[in-house]
Amino acid sequence: MKYYDKLIFELSKPGRTGYSLPAPESSSVSSIDANLLRASAPQLPEVSEIDVVRHYTNLSQMNFGVDTGFYPLGSCTMKYNPKINEEIASLPSFLGLHPLQPDDTVSGAKAVYEGLDSALAAITGMRHFTFLPCAGAHGELTGLMIIRSYHMSRGDTRRTKIIVPDSAHGTNPASAAVCGLEIVEVKSNADGLVDVNDLKPLLDDTIAGIMMTNPNTLGLFERDIKEIARLVHEAGGLLYYDGANMNPLVGTVRPGDMGFDVMHLNLHKTFSTPHGGGGPGSGPVGVCEKLVPFLGVRVSGFHGNFSVILRAYTYILMLGRQNVKMVGPLATLNANYIKESLKDKYKLPIPSVCKHEFVYDGLIDDGAREGVPGATTLDVAKRLLDFGFHAPTIYFPLLFHQALMIEPTETESKETIDEFIEVMRRIADEAAENPDILHQAPHNAPITRPDETTAARNPILRYQA
Amino acid sequence: MNGFSYFPHTEADIQQMLERIGVKSVGELYDDVPADYLYKKEYDLPDAMSEQEVRDFFYGLSSRNSRLTCFVGAGAYDHYTPSVIPYITSRSEFITAYTPYQCEISQGTLRYIFEYQTMICDLTGLDVSNASMYDGPTAAAEAMRMMVASVRKSTTVLVSSTLLPNVIEVIRTYAKFYGTTIEMIDEADGRTSLQSLTSILSSVKTGVAGAIIPSINRHGIIEDLTGFADSLHAQKALLTVYCDPSALAVLKTPAEWGADIAVGDAQPLGIPLSYGGAYVGFMACRKEHLRKLPGRIVGQTKDGQGRRAFVLTLQAREQHIRREKATSNICSNESLMALWVTVYLSLMGPEGMKRLNQLCYENAHYLHDELIKTGKFEEVFQAPFLKEFVLRPLVDVRTLQRKLSENGFFAALETSEGYVSFCATEKRTKQEIDSLINIINKEVEA
Numbered sequence: 001m002k003y004y005d006k007l008i009f010e011l012s013k014p015g016r017t018g019y020s021l022p023a024p025e026s027s028s029v030s031s032i033d034a035n036l037l038r039a040s041a042p043q044l045p046e047v048s049e050i051d052v053v054r055h056y057t058n059l060s061q062m063n064f065g066v067d068t069g070f071y072p073l074g075s076c077t078m079k080y081n082p083k084i085n086e087e088i089a090s091l092p093s094f095l096g097l098h099p100l101q102p103d104d105t106v107s108g109a110k111a112v113y114e115g116l117d118s119a120l121a122a123i124t125g126m127r128h129f130t131f132l133p134c135a136g137a138h139g140e141l142t143g144l145m146i147i148r149s150y151h152m153s154r155g156d157t158r159r160t161k162i163i164v165p166d167s168a169h170g171t172n173p174a175s176a177a178v179c180g181l182e183i184v185e186v187k188s189n190a191d192g193l194v195d196v197n198d199l200k201p202l203l204d205d206t207i208a209g210i211m212m213t214n215p216n217t218l219g220l221f222e223r224d225i226k227e228i229a230r231l232v233h234e235a236g237g238l239l240y241y242d243g244a245n246m247n248p249l250v251g252t253v254r255p256g257d258m259g260f261d262v263m264h265l266n267l268h269k270t271f272s273t274p275h276g277g278g279g280p281g282s283g284p285v286g287v288c289e290k291l292v293p294f295l296g297v298r299v300s301g302f303h304g305n306f307s308v309i310l311r312a313y314t315y316i317l318m319l320g321r322q323n324v325k326m327v328g329p330l331a332t333l334n335a336n337y338i339k340e341s342l343k344d345k346y347k348l349p350i351p352s353v354c355k356h357e358f359v360y361d362g363l364i365d366d367g368a369r370e371g372v373p374g375a376t377t378l379d380v381a382k383r384l385l386d387f388g389f390h391a392p393t394i395y396f397p398l399l400f401h402q403a404l405m406i407e408p409t410e411t412e413s414k415e416t417i418d419e420f421i422e423v424m425r426r427i428a429d430e431a432a433e434n435p436d437i438l439h440q441a442p443h444n445a446p447i448t449r450p451d452e453t454t455a456a457r458n459p460i461l462r463y464q465a
Numbered sequence: 466m467n468g469f470s471y472f473p474h475t476e477a478d479i480q481q482m483l484e485r486i487g488v489k490s491v492g493e494l495y496d497d498v499p500a501d502y503l504y505k506k507e508y509d510l511p512d513a514m515s516e517q518e519v520r521d522f523f524y525g526l527s528s529r530n531s532r533l534t535c536f537v538g539a540g541a542y543d544h545y546t547p548s549v550i551p552y553i554t555s556r557s558e559f560i561t562a563y564t565p566y567q568c569e570i571s572q573g574t575l576r577y578i579f580e581y582q583t584m585i586c587d588l589t590g591l592d593v594s595n596a597s598m599y600d601g602p603t604a605a606a607e608a609m610r611m612m613v614a615s616v617r618k619s620t621t622v623l624v625s626s627t628l629l630p631n632v633i634e635v636i637r638t639y640a641k642f643y644g645t646t647i648e649m650i651d652e653a654d655g656r657t658s659l660q661s662l663t664s665i666l667s668s669v670k671t672g673v674a675g676a677i678i679p680s681i682n683r684h685g686i687i688e689d690l691t692g693f694a695d696s697l698h699a700q701k702a703l704l705t706v707y708c709d710p711s712a713l714a715v716l717k718t719p720a721e722w723g724a725d726i727a728v729g730d731a732q733p734l735g736i737p738l739s740y741g742g743a744y745v746g747f748m749a750c751r752k753e754h755l756r757k758l759p760g761r762i763v764g765q766t767k768d769g770q771g772r773r774a775f776v777l778t779l780q781a782r783e784q785h786i787r788r789e790k791a792t793s794n795i796c797s798n799e800s801l802m803a804l805w806v807t808v809y810l811s812l813m814g815p816e817g818m819k820r821l822n823q824l825c826y827e828n829a830h831y832l833h834d835e836l837i838k839t840g841k842f843e844e845v846f847q848a849p850f851l852k853e854f855v856l857r858p859l860v861d862v863r864t865l866q867r868k869l870s871e872n873g874f875f876a877a878l879e880t881s882e883g884y885v886s887f888c889a890t891e892k893r894t895k896q897e898i899d900s901l902i903n904i905i906n907k908e909v910e911a
Contacts, residue, residue, distance in 0.1 A: 001570065003572075004572075005773060007579070007580060008580050008811050009580070016814075017816060017817060018547075018811060018812035018814060018817070019547070019812050019813045019814065019817030019820070019821075021545075021817060021821060021824065021891060022824065022891075023820075024820060024823035024824050032687065032715075032716075032826075032851075033849060035689065036689060036717055037715060037717060038590075038713070038714075038715060038717050038721060039721065041714070041815040042584075042587045042588055042713075042714055042815055044587065044714075044815045044818065045810075045811050045814060046814045046815065046816070047812075047814065049549060049812065052553075052808060052812055053553065055811075056553045056556075056577070056804075056808060057553070057556070059572070059573040059576050059577055060558040060559050060573050061558065062570070062571075062573040063558040063559060063562050063570065063571055063572070064558070064570040064571065065557050065558050065560065065561030065562040066562075067557035067558070067561045068557070068558065068561075071563065073566075079471075080471055082471060084516050084519060086555060086560075087520070088523045090551065091524070091527045092527075093527035093528060093530045093532055094530070094739065094740065095737040095738070095739050096532050096737065096738060097530055097532075097740040098533070098535050098537055098541055098738050098740075098875055099738065099741030099742075100539055101533060101875050102866070102870065104870075105530065105531035105533060105870060105875070106530050106531075106740065107530065108526040108528065108529035109530055109740050111529065119510055122508050122509040122510050123508065123510070134599035134600065134603070134743070135795075135796065135797045136796065137794045137795060137796040137797070138603070138794075140794065141794055145642050148642060169785075170783075170785035170786070170787075170788050170796075171785075171794050171796050173788040173789035174787070174789060174793070175794040176789065177789040177790070177791070177794070178610070178642075178643060178794045179642045179643070180642045180643050180644045183788075183789045221497045221498050223497050223498070223499065225499075226499055251504075251508070252495055252498070252503060252504060253498055253502050253503060254502075254504050257502055257504065258502055272471075274561050274801075275562065275563045275797075276560055276800050277559055277563070277565065277800035277801055277804070278563065278564035278565065278574070278596070278761065278797045278798050278799075278800035279597075279599075279799040279800050279801065279802070280599075280742070280743030280799045280801060297638055298631070298634040298637075298638050299603070299638055299639075300635065300742075301540060301601060301603075301632070301635065301730065301741065301742075301744070302541065302631065302740070303740060303741045305742035305743040306739055306740040306741055306743075307739050307742060307743050308742070308743060310523075314519060314523065317514055317519050317522065318471070318513065318514065318516065318519055319469075319471075319510075319513060320511055321507055321508045321509075321510040321511065321513070322512065323469045323471075323472070323513050324510060325508070326469070329491040330472055330474055333479065333483070333486075333491050333494065334482075336488075336494055337482040337485060337486055340485055340486050340487070352497070353488075353494055353496070353497060355494075381567070382567075382569065385567060390563075390570070391566075393566075396785070410471075410472060411471055411472065413473035413474070413478070414473075414474065414478040414481070414482060442569050442570075445569035445570050446572050447568070447569050447572060447768035447772060447774045448569070448768045448769035449569065449768065449769055450568060450766045450767065450768045450769075450774040450775075452766065452776050452778070454766050455765070455766035455776050456764070456778050456779055456781070459593075459779060460764055460765040461582055461593050461594070461762060461763070461764050461778075462579070462583040462586045462592075462593070462594070463579065463583040
């Protein structure tokens with residue numbers, strides 16, 4: 001990767017064109033009343049086609065994707081994105097459909113929704129899904145709306161609180177707040193699991209439900225889930241399953257069987273659709289039988305992100321009933337293998353068997369000595385970039401100060417993982433000997449560490465010539 | 466274990482890995498799961514297919530869709546997609562990357578988002594843009610929340626009846642659960658009524674946070690928003706304008722109308738219809754509202770060597786820091802679709818966008834006039850339009866739609882008043898329009 005400094009605006013030259021359109025017969029738009037027209041034309045770049053192609057190709061070369069290398073970003077499930085998905089999503093007879101076309105002219109698209117609905121139902125044990133949510137957080141919000149609608153339909157209007165574990169993804173409390181719910185936090189116990197004794201006194205007739213991530217953000221299976229489900233249901237609440245960590249349960253455990261009433265999936269995590277540099281994703285929400293009447297909540301404009309939905313369905317048909325069983329187990333195998341291989345160099349606060357991901361709490365020997373600060377988790381992350389690996393998720397979950405959250409996914413080979421382990425060991429050794437190597441990292445990336453404080457204090461958010 | 470192309474593990478790999486972990490089988494890694502939760506049955510899924518079988522399956526499915534020539538808009542517009550866009554956006558460095566958390570190896574994503582933000586500011590005339598949202602309707606719902614959060618002691622948002630129905634529905638959904646009261650502004654002669662707005666403003670005692678009003682409305686009419694911002698600002702309320710960013714290349718900008726926030730769907734900027742998604746919402750505002758703007762924002766700074774660099778910035782607004790106190794629960798944006806838009810606008814430039822709007826105007830007006838000439842439609846509103854309009858049908862709408870569909874056209878979408886809506890972008894040719902008219906003349910009884 002090499003540094004490339006241009007912005008498209010800096011390539012602009014008046015009179016250059018990158019478009020190809022027929023000539024209009026007249027400049028008839030000017031017959032619109034001048035009061036309705038803008039005063040001056042927008043200052044978009046004027047560039048030729050090759051300028052555009054070179055510019056964006058150069059930009060792409062400053063980016064790291066799953067196709068570039070290993071991407072062990074915890075809770076993000078950066079698995080391989082199969083290429084047949086892309087081919088299917090670009091078929092003209094799907095791409096050209098208007099969302100309001102009559103049903104009898106889109107029966108192929110309808111069949112995609114029906115097929116994926118029943119496949120996801122089979123994998124999760126839920127009854128039906130809505131595909132309108134465009135992302136995981138959007139799915140959370142939708143799921144919580146369904147929970148509130150259910151209680152309201154029963155005249156149970158006092159249930160305005162939702163229980164969220166302290167280890168939850170930040171989107172959980174944020175989604176609950178947007179949904180008008182008050183957040184009640186339940187603590188984790190020393191094993192990193194929801195503390196059932198802390199939960200019990202929270203349960204009363206103002207509780208709408210609980211949001212659980214299982215396995216949780218420490219990669220641990222919430223083994224008391226049966227007791228938790230019983231207690232919450234007895235108190236009249238519903239159980240929400242945050243599907244961000246569904247990958248280890250694909251082919252092994254179904255959230256519906258554990259007593260969850262509502263859940264979302266991230267098709268862009270668990271079902272192999274590409275993340276696109278931060279979207280588009282898709283966050284379908286599944287519900288149990290009694291909540292099916294509440295699935296119709298209108299949370300986006302049309303039918304959700306159809307192009308993402310198509311990719312996920314393609315992936316599931318490739319997997320089929322045979323291979324689906326190995327998704328979770330291989331992801332879990334890879335995670336435990338890394339966890340065991342580095343625990344002599346990195347602090348492992350929770351030593352028990354993990355699922356698809358786990359958390360280290362920084363280096364055992366960070367190299368700190370008189371006058372030299374030790375290497376932090378941020379330093380380790382930045383140093384990894386020098387060796388051609390993406391960094392893990394860092395400083396999350398908040399339970400540990402130096403958290404490094406590692407999720408390898410099932411699509412990585414033993415060789416790739418062994419290389420990663422070797423590099424992580426080398427970085428730990430560097431830290432112990434000379435932490436400055438880490439403080440200064442990355443050394444080989446297109447840029448060195450940027451000044452984020454100035455970026456926030458003095459925001460420059462658009463190009464100005 | 467049979468080989469499967471997405472799983473690289475050999476039997477020997479698995480054995481060696483299990484040994485290091487210190488367990489005998491992969492199943493043992495699930496010993497912490499209560500036994501009755503382990504799914505032992507066969508999954509009710511089809512048998513695994515080869516890639517060729519999967520391809521054939523989807524070719525079969527897609528051939529069951531009718532590819533119709535599109536004369537409908539209503540929030541999704543059939544504009545031309547230059548071939549450069551899918552070529553660039555399918556580069557794996559863009560499409561297989563995550564949100565740019567590690568900025569040192571994400572400068573590609575960060576730079577195009579910065580360019581995207583600049584272009585959205587340019588089109589809307591406003592100061593700052595976020596990195597994109599899910600779609601237009603959700604962006605409108607986020608604007609509703611943003612206005613409520615910005616204006617003290619307000620719980621009411623006014624929504625124009627001339628917004629597209631799906632935009633109103635999504636706003637209502639968010640409002641219901643967020644606890645916001647929605648008051649509808651009436652329409653008069655197909656346009657948002659300023660009189661209705663001012664009368665609501667003087668009657669709502671709890672305080673109005675703001676209003677959401679379209680620039681081009683559900684009838685296709687270009688609204689004259691003179692006086693709206695002044696009326697709202699006099700009551701310390703904000704104005705959000707919902708707009709088609711493609712049309713903003715020629716129409717008065719939200720900033721020129723005095724708006725505080727602009728939202729809409731950027732699908733018309735080169736994104737295929739794709740049965741409604743993935744699209745991309747946009748959101749821009751005046752700089753005094755920056756701290757309440759939801760979503761990701763990219764900012765410019767310098768790296769350790771003084772070189773220009775880009776980062777996700779102002780993250781103190783966001784859910785992963787602020788949790789329940791965040792401005793929004795939004796985590797991702799629609800980054801790749803923002804790249805579609807950025808590449809599109811780069812290719813089109815100011816001249817291309819102007820020409821595009823001229824072509825839309827010409828096609829839509831030609832279609833409009835030809836439809837009137839058939840004698841099977843009547844004018845409803847005397848009002849300026851760009852690419853979309855409604856007419857009153859003098860024929861049976863079901864028959865009309867069926868005849869058009871049978872002949873390969875999607876047109877004459879029925880509105881809640883029983884009007885029919887038509888749209889013609891630059892993509893529609895004179896031949897296509899003439900052939901549509903021909904079918905109406907020949908096959909639809911007056």
